[in-house]
Amino acid sequence: MKKLVSTGLMGLCIAAAAAAAIVYDKSNFSAAGRVYQPVPERYIIGKDNGPGVGLHHAGERCDNCHKKGGAAEAYLWTASGTLYADRAGRKVLPGGEIILQDREGKVISMTANAAGNFWTNTSIASNPFAVASHGGMTEPLYVLDADGNLVEPADPADPRTWIYKAWVRHGAAVRPMVTLAPVGSATGNYMSCNMHHNPKGSRGALWVSSEPALPSYPARGLKYTEHIHPILNGKCVPCHIPGKTMTRLVTKSDIDTPSTAIDYSHSLDLINYRGSETGGYLKLGIRSVVNTADPGKSLLLNKTVPGALHGGGAFWDQSSPDYLALQQWISEGARNDLYSSSQRSIILLLLSD
Ligand code: HEC
Ligand code: HEC
Known part of the structure; x- marks a missing residue:
């Protein structure tokens, strides 16, 4: 027997916390605008939760069945999936919020x-100039005449034309989705790219968590390898990593100006202390974003709290254990303990031979 409505569906009337006044700007759908768009505020959280109970098949592709001709074709969702607390997709996150904002400014929440599942049948605005893109291939979904006039707009019923920004939120943590990949139930495109492209493995997840990376931190004597690396490695990928982190083309403006490709790491590698040079991409390391003389002025801290302008979103607030651990480590000199000083002199000795 089915039970009625789980907790996630009942949180319909919690208004979103009002933060700094934020203005929606359509230009944020340009290639450059994709890097940063403030998370929407002032709407009813969960207002677009779909009908039903939806406790089954967590982590599976909902549109394997919820599609025309599928086992659940009576229930077609415009967006659906499962939200996790961790990147590996091991632990679901009941009560976490999934936010979309379409190119007309409409917010979908x-x-x-309880199963981590979410789904909606709210419509998502279509981009008449949408471009299909995968595996390096790009193909306009619209038709132009010889003079460049639009003859046939992209089909608004095709989910690949539903252009939106997406975020996931839990407490003080807000993660923007890296790209504008569409979801839908007609084509098999069912999630945003960083749900399935995981630099550390084959399976990525739509995830966010305001939980600290480690269960506890010492009050002083923090170690890079033991405490700091796990925080950054757990939360700052898939963006601040070595190698290529460019986005793909998704709209006509990108085809017109191909040079607008965006580097999602901002040439900052936060998983290698000293930075990296991989595949021709030179990236600075952690020292470039800490200020040991005045820890409070460190970009590492100021970029990552709610209200900051950061393409990666907010990860904690000023009272969170992770934030305090980073702050303490910076005030202790932001050192790398990978090699102790005696080990380092031995290595130097060997190298100088
Ligand atoms: C293996 C096939 C399959 C998959 C995968 C699947 N569903 Fe379903 N779903 C069904 C079928 C069949 C029904 C209609 C029969 C019924 O009422 O149980 C249904 C009905 C539903 C309903 C309405 C009935 C209810 O539970 O109240 C919801 C909501 C739902 N699914 C959500 C989801 C979500 C979200 C996902 C992805 C995380 C998903 N489903 C994945 C087969 C599937
Ligand atoms: C979804 C991708 C993404 C994630 C995840 C992400 N960032 Fe970023 N970050 C960016 C982008 C894009 C920029 C450049 C634009 C900007 O300044 O916001 C940036 C810029 C920065 C900068 C400023 C660099 C400079 O030199 O100006 C710092 C510091 C930073 N991020 C720290 C972090 C930390 C710490 C984490 C993890 C806790 C993190 N970021 C996670 C995308 C991300």
């Missing part, structure tokens, strides 16, 4: 239920 869903909350994950």
Whole structure:
């Protein structure tokens, strides 16, 4: 027997926390605008939760069945999936919020239920100039005449034309989705790219968490390898990593100006202390974003709290254990303990031979 409505679906009337006044700007759908767009505020959280109970098949592709001709074709969702607390997709996150904002500015908010599942049938605005893109291939979904006039707009029923920005939120943590990949139930495109492209493995997840990276931190004597690396490695990928982190083309403006490709790491590698040079991409390391003389002025801290302008979103607030650990480590000199000083002199000795 089915039970009625799980917790996630009941949180319908919690208004979003009002933060600094934020203005929606359509230009944020340009290639450059994709890097940063403030998370929407002032709407009813969970207002677009779909009908039903939806406790089944967590982590599976909902549109394997919820599609025309599928086992659940009576229930077609415009967006659906499962939200996790961790990147590996091991632990679901009931009550976490999934936010979309379409290119007309409409905000769509869903909350994950007890199984971590979310779904909606709210419509998502279509971009007449949408471009299909995958595996380096790009193909306009619209037709132009010889003079460049639009003859046939992209089909608004095709989910690949539903251009939106997406975020996931939980407490003080807000993660923007890296790209504008569409979801939908007609084509098999069912999630945003960083749900399935994971630099560390084959399976990525739509995830966010305001939980600290480690269960506890010492009050002083923080170690880079033991405490700091796990925080950054757990939360700052897939963006601040070595190698290529460029986005793909998704709209006509990108085809017209191909040079607008965006580097999502900002040439900052936060998983290698000293930075990296991989595949021709030179990236600075952690020392470039800490200020040991005045820890409070460190970009590492100021970029990552709510209200900051950061393409990666907010990860904690000033009272969170992770934030305090980073702050303490910076005030202790932001050192790398990978090699102790005696080990380092031995290595130097060997190298100088
Ligand atoms: C293996 C096939 C399959 C997959 C995968 C699947 N569903 Fe379903 N779903 C069904 C079928 C069949 C029904 C209609 C029969 C019924 O009422 O149980 C259904 C009905 C539903 C309903 C309405 C009935 C209810 O539970 O209240 C919701 C909501 C739902 N699914 C959500 C989801 C979500 C979200 C996902 C992805 C995380 C998903 N489903 C994945 C087969 C599937
Ligand atoms: C979704 C991708 C993404 C994630 C995840 C992400 N960032 Fe960023 N970050 C960016 C982008 C894009 C920029 C450049 C634009 C800007 O300044 O916001 C940036 C810029 C920065 C900068 C400023 C660099 C400079 O030299 O100006 C710092 C510091 C930073 N991020 C720290 C972090 C930390 C710490 C984390 C993890 C806790 C993190 N970021 C996670 C995308 C991300």
